[in-house]
Amino acid sequence: MASQSNAITMGPLEYWHILLRRKWLALAIIFACVGGGGIVSTMSPDSYRSSTLILVESQKIPEDYVKALVGPSIEERLSSLQQQIMSRTLLNQVIREFNLYPDILRRDGNEAVIERVRKDIKVVTNATRSQRGNIDAFEISFAHKNPQMAMKVTANLASQFIDENLRSREQRVEGASEFIEQELVMAKERLESQERALSMFKTKYMGELPEQVAANLSALDRLSLQQGGTIDALQRAADRLALVEKTFKEYEALTSPTAGMGQGSGGTFTGDPSVLRLRELEKTLTALASEYKDNYPDIIALKQEIKALKAEIGRMHFTKEGKPIDTYLRELVRQREELKLEIAALKDRILRIKDQIREYEARVEMAPAREQELMILERDYGNLRENYRSLLDKKLNARLSGNLEKRQKGEQFRILDPANLPEKPEKLDRLKIMLMSLALGCGLGVGGVVALESYRPVFRRSDEIESYLKLRVLASIPNFGSVADRTQKLFLGSATAASATDVMNGRLLPVRRHDDKRNGSHQDKSSKGKGGLPAVKTRDLSGKSGTGRQLDLIAKWSPSSVVAEQFRVAAARLVLLQSGKGSGVTVITSAVKDEGKSVVAANLAYVLARNLGKPTLLIDVDLKSPTVHHCMGTRNFPGLRDVLEGGRPVDSCLHRAGELPLWVLPSGVASGRTLELSDIHKLAELLTELRKQYEHIIIDAPPILPLADMHMLAGIADTIVLVVRAGLTPRTVVEKAVRTIGGPSNPCIILNGLEAAGVPYYMQESYGTISDEKEVGSA
Secondary structure (H helix, E strand, C coil): CCCHHHCCCCCHHHHHHHHHHCHHHHHHHHHHHHHHHHHHHHHCCCCEEEEEEEEEECCCCCCCCCCCCCCCCHHHHHHHHHHHHCCHHHHHHHHHHHCCCHHHHHHHCHHHHHHHHHHHEEEEECCCECCCCCECEEEEEEEECCHHHHHHHHHHHHHHHHHHHHHHHHHHHHHHHHHHHHHHHHHHHHHHHHHHHHHHHHHHCCCCCHHHHHHHHHHHHHHHHHHHHHHHHHHHHHHHHHHHHHHHHHHHHHCCCCCCCCECCCCCECCCHHHHHHHHHHHHHHHHHCCCCCCCHHHHHHHHHHHHHHHHHHHHHHHHHCCCCCHHHHHHHHHHHHHHHHHHHHHHHHHHHHHHHHHHHHHHHHHHHHHHHHHHHHHHHHHHHHHHHHHHHHHHHHHHHHHHHHCCCCCEEEEEECCCCCCCCCCCCHHHHHHHHHHHHHHHHHHHHHHHHHHCCECCCHHHHHHHHCCCEEEEEECHHHHHHHHHHHHHCHHHHHHHHHHHCCCCCCCCCCCCCCCCCCCCCCEECHHHCEECCEECCCCCCCHHHHCCCHHHHCCCCHHHHHHHHHHHHHHHHCCCCCCEEEEEEECCCCCCHHHHHHHHHHHHHHCCCCCEEEEECCCCCCCHHHHHCCCCCCCHHHHHHCCCCHHHHCEEECCCCEEEECCCCCCCCCCCHHHHHHHHHHHHHHCCCCCEEEEECCCCCCCCHHHHHHHHCCEEEEEEECCCCEHHHHHHHHHHCCCCCCCEEEEEEECHHHCCHHHCCCCCCCCHHHHHHHC
16 A cells, blocks of 8 residues: 555656646636736836936055955945845835825835835946946935935935945944954964963973984983993903802802811711701702792792801801901902992993983984974964964054044045936836736746645556556556547447537546336346357347447447557456466456446456457446446346346346357346345355356446445455546545455556546557458457
């Protein structure tokens, strides 16, 4: 189902078709507007227009010395002055001073008088321009029915223009000077603030500035040399310390107090427990050192314990021997301690040098970032400084320009031609009024027609249905008026052409007629013909009953027409749609009455039988308003009512259409009742039997919305065909009908009564040269 998002978009061609359909309404609106414009132009009173020419004098002092501060061009200033003169305040003064339009004031009020005065005032610039491109002069005029009044008001307006120009120029200069002074103060504050920010930046990042990069690199080179020299000195001190330590140990071993005590045969003292303990600790230290690093906690503890034990053994040795410490040993100890202190100092110096190197390296690395920040600060400072200098120059120029305006040496307005006394009324631009009236009429006419068309949207082309409803369109049937003349000649002959024209002229559906209530002989007997089809009596389609309706059988009377061709297209698509399903039941219906469903059903059935050679049965189930028997030229009795209500055999109620494999089951004499649920069951059983005899069963069903019959018929249909009247049936009605009915699938659409403007070019002429007379004769 279509949604609101599927709204149909119309192009220029669609709007043109709308305009053609409602051309008389559009023309009426256009003529009314043009006529109104003519009346207005004829009845307008004469008016006299007085004008004055004002010269624009340029500045007396060359602009190379003093530059004017007025700013806008003369055109812009004229527009501004005109707005001021046209203001309500100034116009009220002019109206009260000259008592303008007292009749309008009494009738419509002060606002109407102001609008009238605004319309009568004109300001026109002179076509001649100076070498600089500025306007040299402009003209002010005022129109009034009294020439004296027109001259006085024009002179007053000219003086107001001159006064307002002087006042405006002085205000502009004063305003510019005041503005420049304020901007200068703010620019100075911003400049000083930027200077402070620049100074603080240099102080904060001293050493990291771009200009200090060379000094930092030189310091890095110097520190690198110092670091190398210090490392060499440290290495030399370490070598000396190692030599002293070696000498000390050798000398200590020679003079050890344990050397002469308890020595065995190998010269080793074994009786002192401290010495034994020292040797055990040294062995343990050697074992741990082979597995762990020097910073291992147990190794550190063992070293401390060994050191303490050695000191204790030394004291014990000195005490036992009772001798003073050797001077050579003391010298070795002193050298060792000095070297240790020297090494510690060198290491500390190396650390300090490394810290300094890292600091200078960080300064060098930060230099690009500081350079970027400093560049931004200096750029802003430069811009602010240039702005401050520029404002200083402008302040001086503004002071000079102010003095220039006060002494009236600048650009001025001077009256060149005073206001004249008009002798002849101005010509009314009647052509302009008529053109405006025509434009207004065209706008209202076209807009009204489009608005009227949009108020009640309808379907006019098949692509609109496909895009809006998303349903298949079997065919688009043009209006029968295109073949009415040929059909009436073939059917009625020249004697009845006039009456046929009344019936068929431009209409798809003639006025609905009452049912054929003539009593005739009933066909009580039935027999089987060829192919198992019932052989019944044939009724000539050219009979007199339902003559007007028989003309609607276009497929018979004008088979080579575009209308008949579209019925053949619909029949072919219907056959393809139902292919593989065996016998198909097609229900032809519409949303409301007078859509042409009965005519579509009759022509579709005729084409299936005549052109496709399919055994076809046409059933009229529209019991309240039967029409099929008129179109087919058969009687309406006996019919479907007799089968459903009286139990009459269906074969005895069939009417064959000529020699074609086409049979008609009319509705029967109308009784005013509609289909009931029991009738639907009987009809379903009847269709089950008829499917065995006919390949196609076409049912002309009642409309969907007025009656409930179609709700019950939808369940027995294989295909539902919804007939939509082009340009007549509202879209909302069709959409509601599609939502209302059920059925096996979405219904198909036949767009009926297509107007000539909506017929595609490829459907406007029939294909082939076969005459309708031969086709009708062969039928």
